[in-house]
Amino acid sequence: MKKVAIIGGQRIPFVKSFTHYNRISNQEMLTACLQALTERYQLAGKRVGDVALGALLNRSTEWNFARECVLGTNLDPHTPAYNVQRACGTSLDTTIQLSLRIAAGQIDTGIAGGSDTNSDLPLLLSQQLSWKLTALRAAKSFGERLKILASIRLKELAPVYPAVVEPRTGLSMGQHTERMVKEWGIHREEQDALAWQSHLNATKAWDTGFYDDLVFPYKGVTKDTIVRSDTSAEKLAKLKPAFDFSGQGTLTAGNSTIYTDGAAAMLLASEEYAQQQKWPVMAHFVDAESAAVDYVHGEGLLMAPTYAVARLLKRQHLRLQDFDIYEIHEAFCGQVLCTLKAWEDPVYCKKLGYDAPLGSIDRSKLNTRGGSVAIGHPFCATGARIVAQTAKLLQERGSGRALISICTAGGMGVVAILQR
Template sequence: MEKVAIIGSQRVPFVKSFTHYLRTSNQDMLTACLQQLVSKYHLAGERLGDVALGAIMNRSTDWNFARECVLGSGLDSHTPGYNVVRACSTSLDAAVQIGLRIKAGQIAVGIAGGSDTNSDLPILFSKQFSWKMIALRHAKTFGEKLKVLASFRIKDLSPVYPSIVEPRTGLSMGQHTERMVKEWGITREAQDELAYYSHMNAEKAYQAGFFNDLVFPYKGVTKDTIIRPDTTLEKLAKLRPAFDTTGAGTLTAGNSTLYSDGAAAVLLASESYARQRGLPVLAYLEDAESAAVDYVNGEGLLMAPTYAVARLLRRNHLTLQDFDLYEIHEAFCGQVLCTLKAWEDPAYCQRLGYDQPLGSIDRSKLNTTGGSVAIGHPFGATGARILGQTAKVLHERGGGRALISICTAGGMGLVAIVQL
């Protein structure tokens, strides 16, 4: 059975939404990422096994989004492509799917990636407007058309903006996380401290040149724009709560991810393909596990990775401490800290099927080159960003094992093991 080699990744700088990438589409950004991979690894005119790409903030016209990106990439036009969507773990899930096909021997090489932008939102009209427009189109007589036209109301023209709320609760992800941090007793100070180190680690990595071959200039931007090297714990402490304004809130714009625009893609191949083509192998995608929680009936919305990690560890005969690197997506610093605390809790770990707590991790190994709070979180791009970043860290270390954990909307989570 083939091993799944991570050859390399490319991404645009992640930027705060409504700034540098105005009028730039998901397809624009992700096509640019594919073009960079094609150029860097000499894939022009090559037919790859498959390309799996995704975005959360999709337009209805993006039904063939991945294939369109492929056609603009410089790859052989016989390369297929398909769309993947699993909320914030979309591009990691795309990589897992490509990896499974490589491991099964169905394909030898493929690309996984994702993109998201809030600066090119698919603004919609109301359902009533849509229904009336459909009725107008199908009206056969002049009288029928007049009747439909007479039914239109001014309020039908009100635009509908996409909202990041859970349909079954009507609460935003931030509001759900406020519930989680209260349940687990996570302090504002602890969240701010994690945010501070996220920024410091990202800036340190930039200063060391770590991102030079991962991030390429795009639209005049050369570096992720959300990183704040001048932030301090004092500055973070002055920010007001963003989701609970009653005075009891602890989530702020400083310890939560900001709306971000960006795209990322990862090249994956079988070990034999990489060897035949003389391609570098940064690390291997070893295994993955998905999970979901019943957040509607009280479980924490973003706690699904705790279940997924427990199952992944058991299947691979590993402990939580058997890792040299932990890449835990920082949707909110509070959510990361809830996850870590849950793994240390005996009663909670019994729910995960363990007699003893999974235990604590060495925090010096957590998000060592910066996390999502500092770098940004374009929903569909984060998984590919983390996977490519993790593989490079392991490669520079000369070996090791990493745990990737991504929570998502809908009470889901996806985790993976990367090893060299």
């Protein structure tokens, strides 16, 4: 098996939806990221082994989305590409898939990435209107067409907006997380404290130049716009519950991710190819795992990473404490805290196949350059953002091991280990 090198990542600044990137498509944003990688690593005119990209909120006409992004760059047009979609874990999954192919010797290089925007939503027609318009197109006579048009009702003309809810429960991710924090006894103050730390860490990272070579200016925006350097525990405490209005809700706009637009991509290569190209290696991909939970019958929707991490640790003969860096996606601060508490619980860890708790982690090693609550969460871009960020942290350290964990819609989780 070949050693898989993470060469580097490029992303645009993440921004609050419906602001700076209005009417800019996923394809435009992600093509810009690919072109930035092409320029940074002198890939113009070169064929990359494969490109794996994804977007959650894409259009039905974008069935060849990844390939179109490639054709919009200076990469050799003989570079193949394909689409991937595992909700919030998408661009971590693209990284994993391409890393496995590089390790197997099938390809020497790969570009993984993802994008999402709420500011260019692909609105749908109602199912009834779609059926009638399809019939209208197939109609053979003027009378048939007139009859179909007369059958269209005003309510059928209303557009259908994409809804971030679980189809089998009808509940949003935030509502599911409210259930989780109640089950695990996670208090509002704990969630706000984690959110505040996320903003502090992201602010410091930007102020010290950590993101300067990972983020490039786009459409007049030079840095992430969601990071709040002026937030405080007092300000966060004043925010109202966002998902449970019964008086028992603890999730707010301050300790949850907000709708975000953005894109990210990263370059992977075999160790040998990286040496040939004289590319400095940031870190190496080691292993990964995915998991799912039965949230329909009571398990916490966003708890799947607890299973995935447990399996990964067992396979790699590692303890939860054997890491220098922990990057846990902050879909909600409450979800991160539920995950950490579950690993400390002896009864829960028996479900994970352990006779004793996995234990606690050193919180000072968690999301040290800011997490998704502060930086933002364009669904399919988050994985590539986290991998590139983590690889740079390992590069700065000179050595070490990192654990990445991402929860996703549908009750799934994707996790990975990087090392230098």
